[in-house]
Amino acid sequence: MYCKLIRKSLLDSIEKRFSNILSFNTVEADYAAIAAFSHPKFKNKWLNCIYTSYSRDKLLSIFKKAVTAESITTSEEIVEIEEDHSDFYDFGPAIQNDTTETSTSAEIEVRSVWKKKESKYGSQIVLPFFLFFDDYEIGYPLGSHSGIHKLGAVYISIPCIPSHRQSSLNTLFLALLFHSSDRVKFGNNIIFKPLIDEINYLRDTGIYINTDVFNGILTLELGVLVGDNLGIHSIAGFVESFSSNYPCRVCKLRKNEIKKLCYVDKKMLKTMEQYNLDVIKEDISNSGIKEACV
Numbered sequence: 001m002y003c004k005l006i007r008k009s010l011l012d013s014i015e016k017r018f019s020n021i022l023s024f025n026t027v028e029a030d031y032a033a034i035a036a037f038s039h040p041k042f043k044n045k046w047l048n049c050i051y052t053s054y055s056r057d058k059l060l061s062i063f064k065k066a067v068t069a070e071s072i073t074t075s076e077e078i079v080e081i082e083e084d085h086s087d088f089y090d091f092g093p094a095i096q097n098d099t100t101e102t103s104t105s106a107e108i109e110v111r112s113v114w115k116k117k118e119s120k121y122g123s124q125i126v127l128p129f130f131l132f133f134d135d136y137e138i139g140y141p142l143g144s145h146s147g148i149h150k151l152g153a154v155y156i157s158i159p160c161i162p163s164h165r166q167s168s169l170n171t172l173f174l175a176l177l178f179h180s181s182d183r184v185k186f187g188n189n190i191i192f193k194p195l196i197d198e199i200n201y202l203r204d205t206g207i208y209i210n211t212d213v214f215n216g217i218l219t220l221e222l223g224v225l226v227g228d229n230l231g232i233h234s235i236a237g238f239v240e241s242f243s244s245n246y247p248c249r250v251c252k253l254r255k256n257e258i259k260k261l262c263y264v265d266k267k268m269l270k271t272m273e274q275y276n277l278d279v280i281k282e283d284i285s286n287s288g289i290k291e292a293c294v
Helices: 002-017 027-038 045-049 053-083 105-121 180-186 193-204 229-236 272-281
Strands: 126-137 150-157 172-179 207-210 215-226
Touching: 027 053, 105 126, 105 215, 126 229, 150 180, 172 180, 172 193, 193 215, 215 229
Parallel strands: 126 215
Antiparallel strands: 126 150, 150 172, 207 215
């Protein structure tokens, strides 16, 4: 007897809370029905809970219209992209030179560095490319054998092609693949030498392209190294332990000072001259640099 009262009270509360959906006469109800039909666990199993066949048919009709509309929209978008290839070689500015209010300091720095590199080529067509490096585990990363089959991969992307193509796998190129333990054993200079030779060839010789929309030689210049902290430290010769005395590749602050600092101290930022001196000194504990960047 007491359970019946509790059950009725709970059911009344649920019906009151979700009355806009359970009425089947609101936009919220239509969206909820579409979501339920789309969920692989529910699909149309819950339709038996709807008492009237009119409401069931109405909900099914709403879902069918939503699927049809989505299919037509997707098909039109695919056809539009597949038919229009004219913008693939429409490179435009290699890296946008305008600095908006939303531009980060890193983006502004990349633009200024690229502008200096681009000025060396005069009227010659030169494009930047980004180099991304990271290690990844192809087996179970938490098991006792983790690290045995770890691989290092380097990818190349072109930042100045149309934005809707930049995330396509067709425009992300695998440049180098190696066993991570080989890099530890033989060092960066040996492992990355084939890639460095290719990069120098693209910079000095370029590649000849002959298509309906472009005919000529494209020269490519490395613009930015991209990766997480460990990846960048690995390829650039910095210490790979972030508990070391100088764990930052950007500044000359010690570990205990970094924990307390709230603002950037520009006086402590590393310079190229200081970097070269630290490489010559070969004092890892007081510089955070193991070797010169390849």
